[in-house]
Amino acid sequence: MKFSINSTSLEKLLSKVIPAIPPRTPMPVIENFLFQIQENLLTVTGTDLDMFITCTMSIDADGEFESIIPARLFYDLVRSIPDSIINFEVTGNGSLNMRTDFGSYQIGYADSSQFPQVPAITYTKQVTIIGSVLKNAIDLTSFAVSKEPMRPAMTGILFDFTDEGLKFVATDGHRLVRFIYKPLTFEEADQIVVPIKAVDVLLKFAGDSPVSISYTNSNILFRFGEITMISSLINQKYPAYNSVIPLENDNLLTLDKKPLIGAVKRMLLFDSSNFPKVKIGLSENMVEISSEDIDKGSRGTETLQCDYTGVPMEIAFNTHFLYDILSHMEQEKLVFRFESPSRASLIEGAEAAEDREILMLLMPVRLNV
Amino acid sequence: MAVIFHMDLDAFFISVERILNPQLQGKPVIVGGDPHGRGVVAACSYEARAFGIHSAMPIRQAYKLCPQGIYLHGHMEEYSRFSRLVAEIVRKYAPVVEQASIDEFYMDLTGCVKNGRDCMDLASRLQKEIGKHLLLPCSIGIASNKTLAKIASDFKKPRGITYILPGKEREFLAPLPVGIIPGIGKVSEEQLKKRGIDRIRDIQNIPADYYTSTFGKTGLDFWKKANGEGSTFISVHGEQKSISRETTFDDFILEPEVLKNVLLKLTGKVCQTLREQGVKASTVHLKLRYSDFQTLTRAKTIVPTDDDSDVYNTVCSLLDKAFTRRVSIRLIGVSLTNFTQSADQLLLFDSRYQKKKDMLKAINNIRGKYGYSKISYGAG
Numbered sequence: 001m002k003f004s005i006n007s008t009s010l011e012k013l014l015s016k017v018i019p020a021i022p023p024r025t026p027m028p029v030i031e032n033f034l035f036q037i038q039e040n041l042l043t044v045t046g047t048d049l050d051m052f053i054t055c056t057m058s059i060d061a062d063g064e065f066e067s068i069i070p071a072r073l074f075y076d077l078v079r080s081i082p083d084s085i086i087n088f089e090v091t092g093n094g095s096l097n098m099r100t101d102f103g104s105y106q107i108g109y110a111d112s113s114q115f116p117q118v119p120a121i122t123y124t125k126q127v128t129i130i131g132s133v134l135k136n137a138i139d140l141t142s143f144a145v146s147k148e149p150m151r152p153a154m155t156g157i158l159f160d161f162t163d164e165g166l167k168f169v170a171t172d173g174h175r176l177v178r179f180i181y182k183p184l185t186f187e188e189a190d191q192i193v194v195p196i197k198a199v200d201v202l203l204k205f206a207g208d209s210p211v212s213i214s215y216t217n218s219n220i221l222f223r224f225g226e227i228t229m230i231s232s233l234i235n236q237k238y239p240a241y242n243s244v245i246p247l248e249n250d251n252l253l254t255l256d257k258k259p260l261i262g263a264v265k266r267m268l269l270f271d272s273s274n275f276p277k278v279k280i281g282l283s284e285n286m287v288e289i290s291s292e293d294i295d296k297g298s299r300g301t302e303t304l305q306c307d308y309t310g311v312p313m314e315i316a317f318n319t320h321f322l323y324d325i326l327s328h329m330e331q332e333k334l335v336f337r338f339e340s341p342s343r344a345s346l347i348e349g350a351e352a353a354e355d356r357e358i359l360m361l362l363m364p365v366r367l368n369v
Numbered sequence: 370m371a372v373i374f375h376m377d378l379d380a381f382f383i384s385v386e387r388i389l390n391p392q393l394q395g396k397p398v399i400v401g402g403d404p405h406g407r408g409v410v411a412a413c414s415y416e417a418r419a420f421g422i423h424s425a426m427p428i429r430q431a432y433k434l435c436p437q438g439i440y441l442h443g444h445m446e447e448y449s450r451f452s453r454l455v456a457e458i459v460r461k462y463a464p465v466v467e468q469a470s471i472d473e474f475y476m477d478l479t480g481c482v483k484n485g486r487d488c489m490d491l492a493s494r495l496q497k498e499i500g501k502h503l504l505l506p507c508s509i510g511i512a513s514n515k516t517l518a519k520i521a522s523d524f525k526k527p528r529g530i531t532y533i534l535p536g537k538e539r540e541f542l543a544p545l546p547v548g549i550i551p552g553i554g555k556v557s558e559e560q561l562k563k564r565g566i567d568r569i570r571d572i573q574n575i576p577a578d579y580y581t582s583t584f585g586k587t588g589l590d591f592w593k594k595a596n597g598e599g600s601t602f603i604s605v606h607g608e609q610k611s612i613s614r615e616t617t618f619d620d621f622i623l624e625p626e627v628l629k630n631v632l633l634k635l636t637g638k639v640c641q642t643l644r645e646q647g648v649k650a651s652t653v654h655l656k657l658r659y660s661d662f663q664t665l666t667r668a669k670t671i672v673p674t675d676d677d678s679d680v681y682n683t684v685c686s687l688l689d690k691a692f693t694r695r696v697s698i699r700l701i702g703v704s705l706t707n708f709t710q711s712a713d714q715l716l717l718f719d720s721r722y723q724k725k726k727d728m729l730k731a732i733n734n735i736r737g738k739y740g741y742s743k744i745s746y747g748a749g
Contacts, residue, residue, distance in 0.1 A: 148672055150672075171717060173716050173717050173718055174714055174715075174716065174717065175717075176717060239717075239718045240718075244717045244718060273709065274673070274709045275709060275714065318714055342715060344717065361717070363714065363715040363716060363717055364715055365713055365714050365715065366713035366715060
C-alpha cells in the first residue's frame with residue numbers, strides 16, 4: 001500500500017495532535033499516534049486518556065491502513081524534513097517505509113487494537129461560537145487559572161451558560177477574570193469546568209471559523225476545522241464567583257493603561273522578593289505608585305495623572321498579579337473601582353464593548369502587618 | 370586586617386543545668402536522656418569528659434564508661450532563654466554579631482580595637498560580664514578570620530582567651546593536630562593520617578595541588594584553612610536557613626501509623642516555630658534513618674505555608690514514598706527550608722482559610738502563654 005503526503009501539511013496536522021501525547025506515561029501505547037487511512041482520508045489521533053485529539057486530511061492512497069506509530073519520533077522526523085513530498089509504503093513486515101529527496105526511513109508500527117477507544121458519548125447539549133470570540137475569551141481568562149492542584153475546580157476555565165450570555169470565568173483565589181459574550185444566551189443555566197490543557201489547544205489551533213461545542217456533564221467535544229477534540233471535564237463544583245464580585249465599589253480611578261503598565265513594570269524591579277508588593281496611593285486626581293525593598297534600601301515612586309473620585313486611600317497589590325491583569329486589558333483607558341484596602345478591587349475598560357464585557361478582580365495585599 | 374572574635378560557651382547545656390540545680394556542681398553530668406535508651410549524648414560536663422565521654426556518643430556507651438554519672442533529659446527551653454540573654458550581652462560589645470549556633474557567636478571588631486591589648490581587654494570584660502550576670506563560663510578566640518577564631522576559642526577551654534597574633538597564624542597552627550581544623554572530621558583525619566599527615570605543619574609543607582588531587586575541593590579547603598585562610602564574612606541577618614525537629618526512637622519502629630503520629634508532633638513543633646518567626650516555608654524535608662543506619666532524606670516543594678496540615682500531608686506523602694524497606698526506623702525528622710516572609714495576600718473565597726489562620730494564631734498564643742503541650746492536634 002502506497003501513499004504520498006507533503007511534509008509541511010503533514011507536519012501541520014501532526015502538530016495539532018501532539019499536544020495530547022503525554023510526555024511521560026506508564027502506559028506505552030499512548031506514546032503513539034493512531035494512524036488510519038480510509039477512503040483517501042488520513043486520520044491521526046492522540047490521547048493522554050483525559051483528552052483525545054483527532055485531526056484529518058485528504059490524501060492519495062491506494063488502499064486502507066490502520067496502525068499505531070511512535071508519536072514523538074514520527075513528529076520530530078516529519079518536522080525536520082523541508083517542504084517536499086514524502087512517499088510512504090506499507091510493506092507488511094511491521095515497518096512504515098518513508099522515502100524523501102534526502103533518503104529513506106523506516107518506522108516500526110504496531111497493532112492498533114491496544115489503543116484506547118475514543119469514548120462514544122451521546123452529547124445532549126450543543127452550542128456554536130465564533131472561533132475568534134472563543135480565542136479572545138480564553139486568551140483573556142486563562143492567565144488567572146490556578147496552578148495549584150489542591151483545588152481542582154480552579155485549575156480550569158468555567159463555561160457558565162446563563163441568560164445574560166456565555167460567561168467564561170477563571171480564578172486562582174487571588175484574582176478573578178470574567179468574560180461575558182452577550183449574543184449567546186441560554187434559557188437553561190448550566191456550568192462546566194474545562195481543563196486548562198484542552199483550553200490551551202483551543203487557543204493555539206482554533207481559527208476564526210465557528211467552533212462547535214457539544215457537552216455532557218462529564219465530557220466536552222470541540223469541533224473546529226479538521227480537528228475534533230474530546231476532553232473530560234473537571235468534575236468539581238466551581239466556587240460561587242458571583243458572590244465575591246463587589247457591587248458597591250464607588251471609589252473610581254480612571255487612567256491610561258500605557259503609563260500605568262510602565263510604572264508597574266518598573267516597580268517590579270524594586271521588590272525582588274517572591275511576593276513583590278506595589279503600593280498605590282490614591283488622592284484627588286493623583287495616583288502614586290511605589291515599591292521598596294527594605295532589606296536593600298531601594299525604593300521607586302512614580303506619580304501619574306488620573307481621574308480619581310473617592311476617599312483618599314493606600315492599597316497594595318502583588319506586583320505580578322497587577323502586571324498580569326494590566327497586560328491582558330485590551331482597552332487603552334481603564335477604570336479601577338476600589339472599596340477599601342482590604343476588599344477586592346475591580347478593573348474594567350472605560351468603554352463598554354457592545355457584545356462582550358470583561359471584568360477583572362484583584363484581591364489586595366494587606367499593608368503594614 | 371580583620372579582627373574576629375569567636376565566643377563559645379563552655380559545656381553550655383551543663384552550665385545551664387548547674388544554674389538550675391547547683392548540686393550538680395563538680396559532678397559528671399550528661400545531658401541526652403535515658404542512659405538505657407537509644408539517644409546520644411547532647412552535652413557532658415568536663416568531669417564526665419574525663420571518663421572518655423564526648424558529645425554525640427551513643428548514651429548507652431557513655432553509661433558503660435561512667436555508670437555513676439548523672440543523666441538528664443535537658444531543658445531545651447531554658448537553653449534557648451539563656452542563649453538569648455547571652456546574645457543580648459554580646460551585642461553590647463560588638464557592632465556586628467553572628468550567632469552560629471545556640472552557644473557560639475562570631476563578632477567582627479575590625480576597627481573597634483587598636484591593638485592586641487585592646488582585644489584581650491575587651492574579651493576579658495565580655496567573659497567576666499557573662500560569667501557574672503549569667504554564671505556561664507565561656508572561651509574566646511581572637512584572630513583575623515572566622516576559622517582561626519574558632520580554632521583559637523577551642524585552644525584553651527574552659528574560660529580561656531586565645532589571641533592569634535596577626536602574621537603568626539601559620540606558626541600558631543603548625544604544631545596542632547589536623548583534627549582541630551573545622552571541617553576535618555574523623556573520616557578525613559583518618560585518611561590524612563594514613564598518608565602520614567598528622568599535624569597541621571604537615572599540611573602546610575605540601576603544596577595545595579596534592580590535596581586538590583587527593584581530596585578534591587574539600588582538600589583545597591583543608592589546605593587553605595591550615596595556612597590560616599578563612600572567611601571574615603559575618604552574616605548579621607542571622608537568617609535562618611532551616612527549621613527542623615527530629616527524634617530518635619528508644620524502640621525501633623516499623624509501623625507507618627506510629628511514624629505518622631510522631632511526624633504529626635514534629636510537624637506541630639516546626640510549624641509553631643515558623644509562625645513565631647512570621648515566615649512561611651516552601652520546601653518540606655523528611656529524614657529517615659533505618660535501624661541499620663542507612664539514612665535518607667526526601668524533599669518536596671509546595672506553595673509557601675505555615676499551616677500544620679499542609680506540612681503534615683506533604684511529609685506523610687514523602688514517608689509513603691521513602692519508607693520502602695521492611696527495616697525498622699531508628700530516627701525520623703522533619704525540616705522546613707526555603708522561607709519567604711508571609712505576604713498577606715488576601716483571598717477571594719475561603720472564609721474557611723481565614724478561620725484557619727485565626728485558629729493557628731490562637732494556638733500559637735496559647736502555646737506561647739501556657740507551654741507547647743497544652744494544646745495539640747488529634748491525628749486524623
